[in-house]
Amino acid sequence: MALKVYNTLSKQKEVFESVQPGKVNMYVCGVTPYNHPHIGNARPFVTWDVFRRYLEFLGYDVTHVQNFTDVDDKIINKANEQKSSWDKVSGEYIQAYFEVMDKLNVKRAHVYPKVSTHMQEIIAMVATLIEKGFAYELEGDVYFKVEAFADYGKLSGRSLEDMQAGARVDVDTRKQNPMDFALWKSAKPGEPSWSSPWGAGRPGWHIECSAMSTKYFGGSFDFHGGGSDLIFPHHENEIAQSEACTGCVPFVKYWLHNGFITVNEEKMSKSLGNFFLVLDILQHYRPEVVRFFILSTHYRSPLDFSDARLTESTKSLERLEIAQGNLLELQTLTGDFLSTEALTYEKITAELRREFLAAMDDDFNTALAISHLFALAREINKYKQEVENGKPVDGKVVDLLAKTWQLMTSIIGVLEHNTTTVATEEQDALGKLVEKMIACRAQAKLEKNYAQADAIRDTLQAAGVILEDTRQGVRWKKA
Structure with a gap:
């Protein structure tokens, strides 16, 4: 196209x-x-x-x-x-x-x-x-x-x-x-x-x-x-x-x-008192959320700015971050195992890539392109769930998912810097510390010391680390 x-x-x-x-x-x-x-x-x-x-x-x-x-x-x-x-x-x-x-x-x-x-x-x-x-x-x-x-x-x-x-x-x-x-x-x-x-x-x-x-x-x-x-x-x-x-x-x-930006469906203007500086918005929302919010609507369409829309964008981006976390974890688990699924995932990722690029070819339709990024996220989550249920990790499948993810995120400009498993010494040190605190929290729960467990969770959250309790164990991410 x-x-x-x-x-x-x-x-x-x-x-x-x-x-x-x-x-x-x-x-x-x-x-x-x-x-x-x-x-x-x-x-x-x-x-x-x-x-x-x-x-x-x-x-x-x-x-x-x-x-x-x-x-x-x-x-x-x-x-x-x-x-x-x-x-x-x-x-x-x-x-x-x-x-x-x-x-x-x-x-x-x-x-x-x-x-x-x-x-x-x-x-x-x-x-x-x-x-x-x-x-x-x-x-x-x-x-x-x-x-x-x-x-x-x-x-x-x-x-x-x-x-x-x-x-x-x-x-x-x-x-x-x-x-x-x-x-x-x-x-x-x-x-x-x-x-x-x-x-x-x-x-x-x-x-x-x-x-x-x-x-x-x-x-x-x-x-x-x-x-x-x-x-x-x-x-x-x-x-x-x-x-x-x-x-x-x-x-x-x-x-x-x-297109124009409206605020709660009214045109933004100083006289109406609905004039928002990016500097002030970033006091409440992450920069990636603001960027994601802007690109979730086609550029020629009006864009309505509100706390509700930004909150919605925050949740949507968090869903993508979960998929990215799953992808990073899969990359650490890959080995020499080869499966017949590689051919299936070649077709899946090729089609998602084609649809994503077709959306961009159609007057830079980022809103539609992002929907295909979510479709890719679902494929990543599905494969991660299958691995958690005992399926061996096929490095070819993970590579196909990772390359398609990197292509999409680098064009949209969100989550593009976190698709590698190579960590800095600082990140390694943070990870080790967080894992130790998660272990202490788990021990506190075993001892039914829930106050201490909550205190550990709150301390991590104050430091910008969010814990997620899942059926497969505790996951963490930086806020």
Whole structure:
């Protein structure tokens, strides 16, 4: 099956064909670093992380670029509030971004361009647009002339007339058309500014991404994306100014956008008081739970955030962790025994692998792909139960299960670092200590000293070790 993606530009799924054979260039709109990342920020970055993982699995050489809009009104306002500088504020929150995304197991992009370090490219692009007749200057401000770009509105599917009638635009009677948007803004007192042919100032929001993506990828590249809220006006304006400047059409071959996040079925917003920072969420839920929660819904669908949904994700992930624990235990038991079941499990794992990859090929359907991961977990648990009932362990079967598990978890990005039986000295020491305490707890139970047994269990739990009493004995795992 070939990879198909839903292209916001064509409003349909298309078979993916890279601009350059074997190479994929992807640009993702990053954060404006004036605060800690919120759950709405986390969704696109986790989503695009999976896109990248899958494209790399398919064998593509992927270059991932994600910007920081480090020159912005919000940053300037925050700096003034804190009696600090705009660059110090943005630097602190860029670091905060990395700390959170590292916890969510989001791979670092290859390049993180910042607006402040790309003024030369931005000014050059604005100058070219003026020279080509797509922009004009007014008293130090430069605007893009939307009526000069015949395809304006092709991404959002709106006509210029409808946009003029219904869109919110800054009131500026000097503009030739109310929909014309700023490419360069003249300097205001107390704001950072850079020298330009039109006087001191700073860039408008939209031109920044066009200049940075063009610098790293040229006039046309494979993927561009972000949240659905960026379709208009940001990405619409990016297309207009980029194609007008370079003459390369299309500017981007495939536009992908993730759906909105709601909170208890209401749109997340500061005014409603349902605005959640990832930093705060991680005080109550593990990072893998948050990542799993995000990917359990197809990226284009709305995602409803609630404690109930996160609790549900916690329980679901724990089911997968039990299967992984069983797999690790099976790996320690494998020997030279060979059974006729190997052929059966070759068919089972091959089919699960095929179904998992088919789901990913269908517009990166992680929700469906995860259902096949659960099916694999059931096969692992079933085989482990058979072994506990006396069946000899077939190393070939375990190897098939482990390789399929590793494939799925490495693409989804959960539980991917725990599929090996090789333990560090620290893990070995912890295991020996826990096993000794489990033995002491068992002895306490034999002596009917249940208070001591409970105390041992509580001590382990406080240290991040969870005990599970099963028919086959006591199992333990790190919380």
